[in-house]
Amino acid sequence: xxxxxxxxxxxxxxxxxxxxxxxxxxxxxxxxxxxxxxxxxxxxxxxxxxxxxxxxxxxxxxxxxxxxxxxxxxxxxxxxxxxxxxxxxxxxxxxxxxxxxxxxxxxxxxxxxxxxxxxxxxxxxxxxxxxxxxxxxxxxxxxxxxxxxxxxxxxxxxxxxxxxxxxxxxxxxxxxxxxxxxxxxxxxxxxxxxxxxxxxxxxxxxxxxxxxxxxxxxxxxxxxxxxxxxxxxxxxxxxxxxxxxxxxxxxxxxxxxxxxxxxxxxxxxxxxxxxxxxxxxxxxxxxxxxxxxxxxxxxxxxxxxxxxxxxxxxxxxxxxxxxxx
Amino acid sequence: xxxxxxxxxxxxxxxxxxxxxxxxxxxxxxxxxxxxxxxxxxxxxxxxxxxxxxxxxxxxxxxxxxxxxxxxxxxxxxxxxxxxxxxxxxxxxxxxxxxxxxxxxxxxxxxxxxxxxxxxxxxxxxxxxxxxxxxxxxxxxxxxxxxxxxxxxxxxxxxxxxxxxxxxxxxxxxxxxxxxxxxxxxxxxxxxxxxxxxxxxxxxxxxxxxxxxxxxxxxxxxxxxxxxxxxxxxxxxxxxxxxxxxxxxxxxxxxxxxxxxxxxxxxxxxxxxxxxxxxxxxxx
Numbered sequence: 001x002x003x004x005x006x007x008x009x010x011x012x013x014x015x016x017x018x019x020x021x022x023x024x025x026x027x028x029x030x031x032x033x034x035x036x037x038x039x040x041x042x043x044x045x046x047x048x049x050x051x052x053x054x055x056x057x058x059x060x061x062x063x064x065x066x067x068x069x070x071x072x073x074x075x076x077x078x079x080x081x082x083x084x085x086x087x088x089x090x091x092x093x094x095x096x097x098x099x100x101x102x103x104x105x106x107x108x109x110x111x112x113x114x115x116x117x118x119x120x121x122x123x124x125x126x127x128x129x130x131x132x133x134x135x136x137x138x139x140x141x142x143x144x145x146x147x148x149x150x151x152x153x154x155x156x157x158x159x160x161x162x163x164x165x166x167x168x169x170x171x172x173x174x175x176x177x178x179x180x181x182x183x184x185x186x187x188x189x190x191x192x193x194x195x196x197x198x199x200x201x202x203x204x205x206x207x208x209x210x211x212x213x214x215x216x217x218x219x220x221x222x223x224x225x226x227x228x229x230x231x232x233x234x235x236x237x238x239x240x241x242x243x244x245x246x247x248x249x250x251x252x253x254x255x256x257x258x259x260x261x262x263x264x265x266x267x268x269x270x271x272x273x274x275x276x277x278x279x280x281x282x283x284x285x286x287x288x289x290x291x292x293x294x295x296x297x298x299x300x301x302x303x304x305x306x307x308x309x310x311x312x313x314x315x316x317x318x319x320x321x322x323x324x325x
Numbered sequence: 326x327x328x329x330x331x332x333x334x335x336x337x338x339x340x341x342x343x344x345x346x347x348x349x350x351x352x353x354x355x356x357x358x359x360x361x362x363x364x365x366x367x368x369x370x371x372x373x374x375x376x377x378x379x380x381x382x383x384x385x386x387x388x389x390x391x392x393x394x395x396x397x398x399x400x401x402x403x404x405x406x407x408x409x410x411x412x413x414x415x416x417x418x419x420x421x422x423x424x425x426x427x428x429x430x431x432x433x434x435x436x437x438x439x440x441x442x443x444x445x446x447x448x449x450x451x452x453x454x455x456x457x458x459x460x461x462x463x464x465x466x467x468x469x470x471x472x473x474x475x476x477x478x479x480x481x482x483x484x485x486x487x488x489x490x491x492x493x494x495x496x497x498x499x500x501x502x503x504x505x506x507x508x509x510x511x512x513x514x515x516x517x518x519x520x521x522x523x524x525x526x527x528x529x530x531x532x533x534x535x536x537x538x539x540x541x542x543x544x545x546x547x548x549x550x551x552x553x554x555x556x557x558x559x560x561x562x563x564x565x566x567x568x569x570x571x572x573x574x575x576x577x578x579x580x581x582x583x584x585x586x587x588x589x590x591x592x593x594x595x596x597x598x599x600x601x602x603x604x605x606x607x608x609x
Contacts, residue, residue, distance in 0.1 A: 067503050091509045099507045107500035110333075111522045121508035157333070171504065 006076075007211050008064070008179055009040040013073035015059050019284065032283050033059040034070070035235035038310075041179065041228075046205070046212040048226030048243070050219060050258065054280060056235045057215045058102075061183040064213070065097055066090055077179070095125050098172035102184040104164035108156040114167055115152040118142070121174045141170040144207075145200060162193035169200065173208070181213045186221070198225060219262045223247055231255045234291045235283055237310065241317040251319040253296050290322065298323060340602040347598020353591025361407045370398035372405040372558050381574045391576040393566050399576060402558035403584055409559040410588060413474050413543040414536035420478025421539075422532050425485025430516050430524075432486065433493025444490070447483045455480045459546065468551045477539050485531055492524035526603045533596035537589040544585050560585050 015034040018027040034056040041047045051057050063070040066082065075082040082093055101107035108117055118138045119128075128134040139149035145166040156164055165185060172180055182201065186194045202225065204210060214225055222229055222243070229246040231239045231254065239252040250256045257274035276295050281287050287294050293303035302322050310320040341347055360367070369389075376396035384391045390399040432443040459476050466472045496502060497520060505519050546552030547561025548568075555562055560581040567578030 062503070065507055067506060094507055094509050099504070101500040101504060103500055107504050109501040109505070109519050109523070112518075120505065120510065124508060124510045124514065168504070171508065175508065 005042045006040045007043040007078060008213065009038075009074075009076040010060075010064060011038050011074040011076070013037045013060060013063055013075065014071045015056075015063050015068060016071045029284050032235050032286060034063060035283075035286070036073075037232070037235070037237055039230045039237065039240060041211050041213055043178075043211055044205075044209055045227040046214050046225055047228045047230060048222035049213060049215045049230050049232060050217060050222055051232035052217055052280060054283070055232050056283070057217075057232055058183050060232070061099065061181045061213065061215050064181060065094060065099055067099070095175045096178045097181070098175065098177040098179075099181045099183060100165070100168050100172050100185045103188050104161050104168055105188070107168050108164055110156055112155075113152065114138075114142070114154055114156070117156070117167060118152075118170050118174055121171060125175055127175065137174065138170075141174055142167075144173065144204070145170045146196075160193075161189050162197060165189060165197055166200065169197075169204070173204065176208075177210070179211045179213065181215070183215050184217070185214075187216065187218065194221075201225065219258055231258065234280055234286055236291060236320070238292065238321065239319045240310070241319075245317050249317075251313060251317070251324050252292075252321045253298050253323070254292050257297075290320075337602050341598055344598045344601060346594050347601070350591045350594025350596075350598060353587055354595055357407055357411065357588055357591065360404055361411050364404050364408055368398075368401040368404040370401040372397060372401040373556050374398070381570060381577075383574070384576055390580050391574065393563070393574075393577055394570055399563070399580060402563060403560065403580060406558045406560045406563060406581070407584070407588075409470065409553055409557065410540045410543065410585075413470065413477070414540045414592075416474040417477035417481065417539040417543075418532050418535045420475060421481040421535060422485050422528060423482075424479070425482035426489050426521065426528060428482070429486035429489025430493060430521055433490035434497055434512070434516050434520065440490070443486070447486050450480070450483050453480070456542065456545070459542065460549075460551065463546065463551045468546075468554060470553050470557070473543055473546060473552055477542050481535060481539065484535070485528055488527050488531055489521075489524055492527060493520055496520045496523055527600075530596050530600040530603070533592055533599060537592035537596070540592070541585070541589055 013034055014032075014036055016030040016032050019029045019031055020026065021028040037056075037060055039047060039049075049057055049060065059068060062068045063073075064075050064082070070083060073083065077093065077097060080093070082090065082097075085093060112120075115135065115138050118141055119134045122128040122134050122137060128137050135152070138152055142149045142152060147163060147166055147170070151159075156167070159167065169185075185201070186197050189197060198221065201212065201214075205212065212225075214222070216222060226243045229241060229243050230237050231246070231252065233254050239246065239250065239255045246255060247259060250259050253274075257276050260272055260274045274297060278295055281291070281294055287304070289302070289304040289306055290296070290308050293299050296303065300322055306322070308320045308322045310318050311324070312318050313324055374397060376392065379388065379392045379396040381394055382388060382392045382396075388398050388400070390403065392398055393402070428443050428447075432440040458480055459473075462476050463472060466476075502515060502519050505515050510519075543552055543559070544561035544564070547559045548564045550562070550565060552561050553559035563581040564578060567574070567581065571578050
């Protein structure tokens with residue numbers, strides 16, 4: 001990853017949610033949703049962020065565009081630290097940094113027409129102020145995401161899930177962003193529609209030179225769409241590498257078990273699945289040492305004492321595990 | 326291309342129609358509106374016309390609902406009184422809904438100390454026995470219909486504020502609100518264009534029920550003589566006259582009383598009908 005091509009660089013991002021209790025609602029405990037996450041997205045490429053439910057993927061996404069306020073860390077976007085911005089500069093920065101949400105049924109305001117939904121970013125960012133100009137742009141965007149421009153007077157409930165997600169993508173595209181954070185954009189869709197929406201993401205990337213931070217728990221999807229992969233477990237990254245390295249030579253036991261769980265579409269191939277025992281520990285009280293040691297099949301004595309640090313093993317392949325150091 | 330799904334308003338109307346009591350309530354309210362709108366055309370006499378030859382005459386063919394202690398036609402006075410009831414109901418609840426929606430929005434959206442300040446103020450307001458607060462305020466101000474409407478409105482917004490706040494708490498972290506924030510929308514725009522329109526259904530119910538309560542309060546104040554002042558006819562001050570003559574002229578008490586009863590009942594049935602129709606849990 002060349003430094004000057006880097007569009008987004010996240011450094012030691014931390015988000016702790018305070019859990020309040022007692023009569024004076026003091027902070028009793030902290031839910032450590034994201035606990036020191038660093039990665040970068042080179043311009044024009046796609047970084048896939050994978051991990052199981054509840055590991056903090058969505059909090060990373062929301063922390064980057066400050067929909068939740070991170071506890072600490074840095075988010076450098078084109079060299080500027082977004083977390084140091086005041087609310088006005090942040091509003092301006094969001095033009096280049098858009099998000100597509102997971103649930104297409106919750107992400108569109110049920111009381112606004114498609115035209116107002118897609119046109120709103122154009123109004124609030126003072127891009128198209130005249131109504132005609134805006135209508136033209138909305139029609140253009142609808143065609144770009146594969147919907148007919150005749151549909152702009154309709155309301156969200158008249159559309160299917162896949163169509164709604166296309167509307168959400170059109171809304172994100174309306175301000176000409178450079179980076180789109182896609183927070184599980186297809187996991188709420190039917191399998192048949194999923195492929196179409198994924199291909200739409202790829203087409204748009206080519207056409208507009210977009211970069212994606214693509215968050216998902218679906219590994220086969222990651223392999224198809226990403227250039228780089230970061231694997232997350234319980235608020236921390238465990239492994240980062242180019243997509244082929246992750247799939248061909250995973251180093252972290254957690255990554256290995258995830259990859260072994262990808263179904264192979266051939267009944268004759270014996271799958272050597274590594275089944276993880278138990279559930280992910282609570283992010284309120286993460287285990288000491290390596291966070292994965294409670295479920296790791298290759299646990300060593302040191303794993304429960306010392307936390308492994310992220311180390312580069314070979315060009316661009318980084319892993320945080322005592323096995324490889 | 327698009328999936329056909331019934332617009333929400335049609336589903337709502339269908340459910341509402343199945344509730345016969347609600348339809349009856351709506352009919353009563355509608356009837357009252359017609360009466361109030363057509364008052365100058367349908368009232369048989371001038372409501373302020375004094376006729377000394379006809380004092381306290383019982384219901385007859387010339388005075389369907391009888392006359393009062395000054396010989397004025399009770400039916401005409403009731404027809405004109407319906408305007409007062411409607412006006413008080415709507416203006417007072419309009420004021421209450423405006424204040425409640427505004428403070429509830431701010432409390433729910435911003436949270437933290439703003440929320441605490443506003444909601445503790447709500448608690449304080451709720452501690453006052455509202456009716457006696459109104460009495461005290463009207464005793465200081467001069468009793469006029471505008472003062473009454475304002476005072477009823479200013480003391481009746483707390484329920485709306487709580488409702489709106491609760492709706493905001495559940496709506497403000499929904500993805501479409503986050504999406505609006507991500508696209509750079511201001512707080513003002515998010516509150517009034519994204520969240521509030523989605524929070525209005527329960528407010529509509531509260532407002533409909535509130536109209537009934539406001540009409541009742543106005544009648545009570547007028548009955549006590551500190552509401553709408555004679556000679557302006559209102560159902561409440563007609564009852565006062567009825568009380569003085571109740572042993573010899575039952576019609577002076579019965580008809581205004583019935584009118585208040587049916588109006589309040591109508592609004593309550595309508596409000597509850599709307600509430601049931603928008604409640605997704607009662608989907609049968």
